[in-house]
């Protein structure tokens with residue numbers, strides 16, 4: 001990922017490794033346990049996290065089936081060199097799922113990916129600021145998490161993407177404060193189109209909260225930046 005130092009144009013580019021060191025500092029990962037995470041959130045986190053590394057005979061470790069994905073306060077930081085771009089393009093912009101400082105008040109979540117099975121899961125604890133119907137989570141907040149999990153999944157499969165269509169069936173309300181599991185599966189890839197299905201379920205699997213089909217289109221990020 002290369003980019004011009006002075007203007008967001010894709011024609012004259014500079015290798016990001018030539019940039020000064022302060023711009024290359026490691027961003028904070030928000031997808032790690034904090035004091036607000038309840039027992040269900042912790043249990044599921046540990047369930048998947050423990051499968052990220054496998055102990056080998058002889059004591060060594062190798063990569064497991066799952067990989068924990070980091071989550072930052074700006075989408076640009078996901079891209080190589082994005083830490084630098086975050087500082088020059090709308091530097092005040094923030095990913096809205098990560099812009100509420102109080103731990104546990106809104107979106108607490110962590111994503112894990114399983115490339116062998118082309119699956120992604122999200123563990124989501126919905127805080128009190130996400131109320132929709134009394135005592136339950138707002139449908140837009142649920143859609144946000146579905147978009148986040150399926151969008152991240154699609155971009156892992158195909159690079160940068162935009163959501164073209166999210167078709168959500170809301171089957172049962174999610175109690176505020178509860179933890180739910182989002183399961184994202186690749187349905188098919190056709191050219192630039194990536195179609196993904198996603199279920200939001202209670203953590204014991206007994207209840208389906210939503211069912212979704214999502215369409216993503218691969219894009220060239222340069223076009224987005226040129227519009228900025």
Ligand SMILES: CCCCC/C=C\C/C=C\C/C=C\C/C=C\CCCC(=O)SCCNC(=O)CCNC(=O)[C@H](O)C(C)(C)COP(=O)(O)OP(=O)(O)OC[C@H]1O[C@@H](n2cnc3c(N)ncnc32)[C@H](O)[C@@H]1OP(=O)(O)O
Pocket residue numbers: 075078079147148149151152155159160161162163164165193215217219221
């Ligand atoms: C944001 C990207 C930055 C890069 C990020 C990289 C990595 C990210 C990593 C981690 C991400 C972390 C968190 C993720 C969190 C959330 C995910 C964010 C995603 C979003 O929150 S994003 C915002 C909402 N999103 C929009 O704001 C889109 C507005 N929109 C457009 O920008 C265009 O509309 C676009 C680009 C979608 C398509 O435009 P286009 O010009 O490229 O393509 P075109 O129209 O030619 O369509 C080509 C073929 O797709 C078919 N097609 C198109 N649209 C369709 C539809 N809706 N239904 C059915 N079929 C459709 C056509 O019918 C044709 O089909 P055919 O080829 O068969 O004829």
